[in-house]
Amino acid sequence: MAGQPLAWFTHARFSEIVRFTRAQFSATTRFDDAQFSGPARFSGHFALMPRFGPVVCARVVDLSGAVFEVPVTLEIAARKVRL
Numbered sequence: 001m002a003g004q005p006l007a008w009f010t011h012a013r014f015s016e017i018v019r020f021t022r023a024q025f026s027a028t029t030r031f032d033d034a035q036f037s038g039p040a041r042f043s044g045h046f047a048l049m050p051r052f053g054p055v056v057c058a059r060v061v062d063l064s065g066a067v068f069e070v071p072v073t074l075e076i077a078a079r080k081v082r083l
Contacts (some may be wrong), residue, residue, distance in 0.1 A: 002024060006027050006029075007025050007030070008028075008029070008030045008032075009029075009032075010030055010032040010033060010034070010049050011033045011034070011071040012033070012034045012035070013034075013037075013064065014021075014034070014035070014038070015037045016037070017038045017040075018036055018039070018041065019040075019041045020039040020042045020043070020044050021042075021043050021044065022029070024041070025045065026047045027047070027049075027051050028048045029048065030051075031052060031055050032050075032081070033054060034052030034055045034056075035055070035057070036055065036061070036076075037058040037059075038059055039057075039059045039060045039061075039062065039081065040059075040060070040062065041062040041065075042061075042063050042066040043062075043064070043066060044065075044066060044067075045069075046067065046069065046072075048070065050070050050071065051079070052073070052074050052075065052076070053074060053076050055065025055075065055076055055077070055078075056083055057076065057079070058079065059080070060080045061076050061082070062081075063082065064082045064083060073075070
């Protein structure tokens with residue numbers, strides 16, 4: 001994977017509504033130990049994301065519009081999770 005851009009949100013803290021609407025992640029994407037204070041919506045395309053999380057969300061994590069090209073393991077602590 002040398003030379004490919006990476007999208008890493010490791011230890012990121014999001015304090016408002018987060019929307020990754022129509023996002024196209026073609027390289028390795030990571031949300032390790034990310035925290036969301038508000039709702040988090042993912043309706044994009046993830047090409048190389050074998051693991052989502054661990055993430056903590058005080059409200060809702062909505063993955064109902066997300067497309068994963070590889071099998072993914074979800075690690076989510078949230079009030080509600082939509083798939």
